[in-house]
Amino acid sequence: MDLDAKIPSGPLAEKWNRHKFEMKLVSPANKRRYRIIVVGTGLAGSSAAASLAELGYQVEAFCYQDSPRRAHSIAAQGGINASKNYPADGDSIFRLFYDTIKGGDFRSREANVYRLAEVSGSIIDQAVAQGVPFAREYGGSLANRSFGGAQVSRTFYARGQTGQQLLLGAYSALSRQIGQGSVRMHARKEMLDLVLVDGRAAGIIVRDLVTGRISRHAADAVVLATGGYGNTFFLSTNAAGCNVTAAFRAYKRGAGFANPCFTQIHPTCIPVSGDHQSKLTLMSESLRNDGRVWVPRKQGDQRAPHEIPPEERDYYLERKYPAFGNLAPRDIASRSAKEVCDAGYGIGQSGLGVYLDFADAIQRLGEKTVRERYGNLFHMYQKITDENPYQIPMRIYPAVHYTMGGLWVDYNLQSTIPGLHVIGEANFSDHGANRLGASALMQGLADGYFVLPGTIGHYLAGITPGQVTTEHPEFGDVEKQVRDKIGKFFSSNGSRSPTSFHKELGKIMWDHCGMARTKAGLEEALRKIPELRDEFWKNLRVTGNGEELNQQLEKAGRVADFLEFGELMCRDALIREESCGGHFREEHQTEDGEARRNDAAFSHVAVWEHKGKEKVPQRHQEELKFENVKVAIRSYK
Amino acid sequence: MKLRLKIWRQKSQDSDGAFENYELDGVSSGMSFLEMLDFLNERLVSEGREPVAFDHDCREGICGACSLMINGAAHGPQQEVTTCQLHMRAFRDGDEICIEPWRSAAFPVLKDLITDRSALDRVMQAGGFVSVSTGGVPDANTIPVSKNLADLAMDAAACIGCGACVAACKNSSAMLFVSAKVSQLSLLPQGQPERGRRALRMVGQMDKEGFGHCTNTSACEAACPKHISVSHIARLNREYLKASLCGGEEELLSD
Known part of the structure; x- marks a missing residue:
């Protein structure tokens, strides 16, 4: 597997500009001859x-x-980072770069x-030009707030x-673009396979x-x-x-899958309340700007939160990480x-929860200001839990949120399959x-x-447009495989629903490949x-048939892939004998319980190559080189 | 708790539909309304019966996918929630709950409780945007916007495009939906150059899609999970009138 990242030469700050000049271009008149599927x-x-489409390509867009x-x-919910340095608090491109590299645990x-x-910065400019109603100061300029893992206020929000x-x-x-006919939109369409020619x-x-x-x-x-693959x-x-x-x-x-074990558990979600639960709801990280996280100092303390005096509370993030306090990064929190x-x-x-308390903020800022900042989040919390967070501290617990791993891409965002590009959370x-x-918003839009x-364009300039049509035999082969698989879902005629398998897989994953491994x-x-x-495959039951709107069939297809993909995640987590970021291996921690990285053995991207059905996938490595930052032990103390 | 559910079942867009009754025992008050339907569906699947199809995705009140007329009210009996945020503690043991899809000629039923709301997308495609392409825009802070205007624009922009306003309206009017976008962009400096054109084009498309007229009953505002105010409809009417009288039409004709 060729893992050449194709990183442009030259100093870090000049690479992208230089690359933009060095890349091949497709002339405006030729762009319309190329078709791109998104x-x-x-x-x-x-x-x-x-x-x-604005550039002139023919675009076909799909969504389920x-x-x-x-x-x-x-x-x-919370916001989007940009190194605008509008508050003049010391931000810069390099600082955002550094915070992101350090936050990602190198x-x-x-x-x-x-x-x-x-x-x-250009993302913010673009969004404002589109009429995105970001929060403003009274003078009319854009407002910023701070977020986890940073000591500057660089987060824009609505x-x-x-x-x-x-x-x-x-x-x-x-x-x-759809209105102009330059994008053909295909909604309620699900990609079931990729065709290579x-x-x-x-x-x-x-x-x-x-x-x-x-x-x-x-x-x-x-x-x-x-x-991502958080589900x-x-x-x-x-x-x-x-x-x-789609990614699987x-x-x-043949596309390499990078770092599948890197999943992010978000610290502030509403705790699980019963086994009927179908999803977990996040409470924005921005709440940690003003909310204070604590638990009682006494084990199993059953008193109501307001009955517990301040000296009997453990504000553990403030205690352990005085420099960042409640804004410690997500994995650490x-x-x-x-x-x-x-x-x-x-x-x-359940004993699986901690308080996120706004009493001090309400006292300091007044309820009105707190409502202005977080009103809709408080509203959402109250709707779900039936508790008023203006009066009672929120109860929160970590939940699976984002996946840093994804399909491997080079600097051009191209996977190991030529012509297959991967963007946003789907890449690594x-x-x-x-x-x-x-x-996440920043990366998706960037x-x-x-x-x-x-x-x-650099890729397209090297190929002749329109060479392959859907009449090519490869399309026929792959279509047949897709149809056979759909048929298989109906053939086992067992007794369990797709959801019941999904739940069982989820429990295995959470217990063994969750916050600590x-x-x-x-x-x-x-x-x-x-x-x-x-x-x-033996005991699945999918009702109905394939020639109709069938949500059970959709679910079965997705669960079938999760059942294979979960194994890849565990395999990746097992081999990565270190703790870094969201991947915490209990065997690798310091005496005070912090993650212990192993840079000598694991300063690389692990990239998995599929080797065929029932065969063990092959693990490749892309070594990471750090020339502009000093690789250090990540400390937020 | 135990519930009696009366649910609209319809095999496809072309077939006739009818209500079917289901007894559901073992519902807990902590379930969301959609989790209650999941629970029903798991039971139906285990009995080898066809589960009820319904639209849903984020399950946190923001994607706008979920819908449902619940006992005749869009998104159910509570104010300012979507169906996915409605919890079963809003109901009592022994209740009968009638569940229907959105009712509007512009939203044909695709199956059971799922409707086709692509008409709303087409209205947006007609003009719900500022015509800027990627790149070549000024630095964000060179366009100052007063906080009050930005807040007001944000109130309108909060629309999730669920279609509850249409479903709640006796005329199936989409005025609240259209006004939310027209209002947001007419309040902001970025929206000024296409202000008249936008109002004319979006209203034109709305009419083409078969949505009805507004007769100011405010049923839409009452049903809106994001509490979007009918004052935006007043602003849309003003925008539309102004554009019709003062040049927006010419802009449109020059297309």
């Missing part, structure tokens, strides 16, 4: 589809939702991350709905979720913007439909919550082993608006998952 319409997909506006980027690529920081507003901005740009990405096979019709789509390049855990903050299918199909067709709960200090019936490139808050539209636990998961998969 799968997924979240921040990355919408912004890419719109920008590519009924409208491109509903992709799960919409649920991002497991990401310098050149990609620097480029991300470099284009971050109340607690920043993801929604940025997505609607990208959706409006996309809508404009002569080793290049040549198209996709799609199922119409309303009619069940299977169709072929050919293009000169394919872009996957299909999000492998069943319970996560992802939308119900989020899945790994690409992996099975999550692990600390687990630690206090495991030690018996947790609150609520920028966040290392842990993503900082407010950086990829879609500013990086891919340039780099894909051990060799024994991962080995157990690697025994249990294949057993569960066997049962899935």
